[in-house]
Each structure stands twice: as C-alpha cells, then as structure tokens.
Amino acid sequence: MNQLSSIKALVFDLDGTLLNAQKIISERNQKALMRSYQSGFKLFIATARPPRSVHTMVSKELLDCVSAIYYNGAYVRDANGKTMSFTISRADSEELIDLMCVHNETDSISIESEDILYALSDKTFAKNAKHMVLPPTIVTPPELKKLLANKILLFHCSSIVKRHIMNDKKRLSIVETDGKELMQIMAQNVSKSHAVAALCKKMNLSMDSVMSFGDDWNDLDLFKTCGYSVAMGNAVPDLKKYASMTTASNDEDGVAQIVEQLIEAQ
Missing domain, CATH: 3.40.50.1000 (HAD superfamily/HAD-like)
Structure with a gap:
C-alpha cells in the first residue's frame, strides 16, 4: 500500500x-x-x-x-x-412516460424528484418492493410529466422498451443494475x-x-x-x-x- x-x-x-x-x-x-x-x-x-x-x-x-x-x-x-x-429534460421525461403507457407497462416506471418517489400504479411497489424503501406517491400520467425528474426507474421492462431506450443513449445517461432488471435513467452526462x-x-x-x-x-x-x-x-x-x-x-x-x-x- x-x-x-x-x-x-x-x-x-x-x-x-x-x-x-x-x-x-x-x-x-x-x-x-x-x-x-x-x-x-x-x-x-x-x-x-x-x-x-x-x-x-x-x-x-x-x-x-x-x-x-x-x-x-x-x-x-x-x-x-x-x-x-440535475434533472432530465421535460421532453425526454414525457417521451419515456408515453412509451411505457403505449406498451402497457405503467407498473414498471417510477420517478425520483427531489427525494420523493412517484409512480403510476399501486402495482409498482407490489412488484418492485426490494428496490423501494416506502410505497411511492401515485399520480396520473399528466401529473408525472410535470415533475422535474432527477432519475427515472424502469423495472423489468420489456425488450422492446429497452431497445427503444438504448437508442437514446446520446441524450440520456443510462445504467442497468441488479442483474439488469433495473434501468436507471438520468440526464445526459x-x-x-x-x-x-x-x-x-x-x-x-x-x-x-x-x-x-x-x-x-x-x-x-x-x-x-x-x-x-x-x-x-x-x-x-x-x-x-x-x-x-x-x-x-x-x-x-x-x-x-x-x-x-x-x-x-x-
């Protein structure tokens, strides 16, 4: 040493x-x-x-x-x-939320904003409790889009969604952890x-x-x-x-x- x-x-x-x-x-x-x-x-x-x-x-x-x-x-x-x-742009957040809604994966997304966790479905916590300390605050898609997101979390999302998101690597910082069952998305850089x-x-x-x-x-x-x-x-x-x-x-x-x-x- x-x-x-x-x-x-x-x-x-x-x-x-x-x-x-x-x-x-x-x-x-x-x-x-x-x-x-x-x-x-x-x-x-x-x-x-x-x-x-x-x-x-x-x-x-x-x-x-x-x-x-x-x-x-x-x-x-x-x-x-x-x-x-440091937060993700509103346009990028809206695009990701729309993507999850279109593919009926609303129970697989949550957003961290200034130390508060938000999600679209009660099922999000039930399915992914090991990644959360407490249940998230449940909001509607329009309400979720208004948040300034420090981090977007995607749990067990489909391969179709993953491929789409990985194409945005130039605009976002994307990390896969926990055996690649969790995608953590932050602003670029x-x-x-x-x-x-x-x-x-x-x-x-x-x-x-x-x-x-x-x-x-x-x-x-x-x-x-x-x-x-x-x-x-x-x-x-x-x-x-x-x-x-x-x-x-x-x-x-x-x-x-x-x-x-x-x-x-x-």
Whole structure:
C-alpha cells in the first residue's frame, strides 16, 4: 500500500460495498471510515439511492463527515450542506412516460424528484418492493410529466422498451443494475464520476488522488476516472477488470480491510 501515499479522498458505493447483505454498515467499516476522516481523508458516499434512504442506513455521525452523491450523481450535497440538482429534460421525461403507457407497462416506471418517489400504479411497489424503501406517491400520467425528474426507474421492462431506450443513449445517461432488471435513467452526462469531479474541484483535489470502492455497473465511470479503484469480492466480474485491486466481499468488511491498510501506510 506504500505506493498509494498520494490518496487524499475515498469514495464509497453503498449497496454491495459499504453495506453488508443485511443493509447495515458494520462496526468495523464504521470505525475505519471515522478513523480515515480523523486522519485527514475527504470522504464521499456515491449511491443510486435517494437521500431519505441513505439517512436510514448511514449514521448521522458518518453523514456529518461526508459529501453525499445521490441518484448516481443527479443530486449532490457537499460537506457544508450545499446542494446541486440535475434533472432530465421535460421532453425526454414525457417521451419515456408515453412509451411505457403505449406498451402497457405503467407498473414498471417510477420517478425520483427531489427525494420523493412517484409512480403510476399501486402495482409498482407490489412488484418492485426490494428496490423501494416506502410505497411511492401515485399520480396520473399528466401529473408525472410535470415533475422535474432527477432519475427515472424502469423495472423489468420489456425488450422492446429497452431497445427503444438504448437508442437514446446520446441524450440520456443510462445504467442497468441488479442483474439488469433495473434501468436507471438520468440526464445526459450525469454520473457518479462527474459529481465527484465537481466536488473535488471545490476542494482543489485531483481525481488522481481519489480511491473509489464499488461492486456494480454504476460504479464503472468512477473506476475509469479515479486514480485508484477497489472492486469488492462480490462485484460483478466485468467490473473487476477495471479495478486497481480487489478486496474481500461486503460481508467480510472488504472496505475496512483496505482503508485500515491505507491509514497505516500514510
């Protein structure tokens, strides 16, 4: 770990990385992150989750020490409490909503807007509860179209819909996670790496001095842009190809194992 003495900041994904299978930050991981903060490292949490969900899983003690990146980068809160919000254009949102309605897949779409989840059908939560903390607010298609969407979620959508959406990659940021059963759609150029880069610029930090931890495809952009990247032992196989190193799984405190070594090395 001596060659990593230039690391100044640490970025952590949550699910499958900092959280274990029980969706808890272990005592060892908690202590390692607090030690790293006290040692002078800048800390970032970068997740697909909304703020309300993160606040139920991350202690206030730790949240007070980190800059938080939500919705894969579409909503950001820096360590001083200042926020940045990036939304999908109204035209693009309307097109996606119409597409789901035309194909009778209204129970497969939901929209995150400023920390509130909206959907068109009660069936959305019944079918996709594992991806949601609480049931969404049910609205009509016209009402859904009026929202400023930080992120659009598509669950188990048909291959026809997927093909249509993938043709819009130039206009939207699209990530497939959870075994490709979930499509997460943000505005063009929105990503975890863009959010981290914006925060690092404020802190006069180089992306070369950032170490990122992750396990799924929405961490790939961070792996490509940070100076060092750590894949969890449970990470999707192809992500490991882009990692500087691999650690133990999220159930084996893989994050803490690396952070502890990093603290000692510095």
